[in-house]
Amino acid sequence: MRLKSVSAAATAVALASSASFAGWEVSRKPDKMTGQMGVSIGAAGKITAGQWKSEPAIVGVACAKNAPSIFVLFPRVVGSQKTSEITYRFDNAPQVKTKWVMTSFTEAYILDAKPVAAFLAAARNSSHLIIRLADITAGLTDAEFD
Secondary structure (H helix, E strand, O other): OOOHHHHHHHHHHOOOOEEEEOOEEEEEEEOOOOOOEEEEEEEEEEEEEOOOOOOEEEEEEEEEOOEEEEEEEOOOOOOOOOOEEEEEEEOOOOOEEOOOEEOOOOEEEEOOHHHHHHHHHHHHOOOOEEEEEEEOOOEEEEEEEO
């Protein structure tokens, strides 16, 4: 999952509409509303704890209007907008709690520039990521990415 390869993948995708590089899927397409070009880079992982164990999950970086965001997508309902707390951890580094925005019961985003930059900086030299969603009703859901 090393993000060092993401910049090379983003360069490669400049000539193509979609590509795959070192386990990351890269997509470049115009926004349907604004017509501006957007790029998203994602990696597949799996849920390793919680009621949907072994189901797939996706983590990625999307960029539109020069504003990157981090997203995580789950295949089923894992929490709610009001009662969920999401943290992440790279390799053996300490757990990081930052503001995530849950836009549905299955997807969450880091939108603020400083937390996005911190996430990307930590990912640059990491090989393993765990994202934990803790919800009062749904319990714990861990998704792991290599």
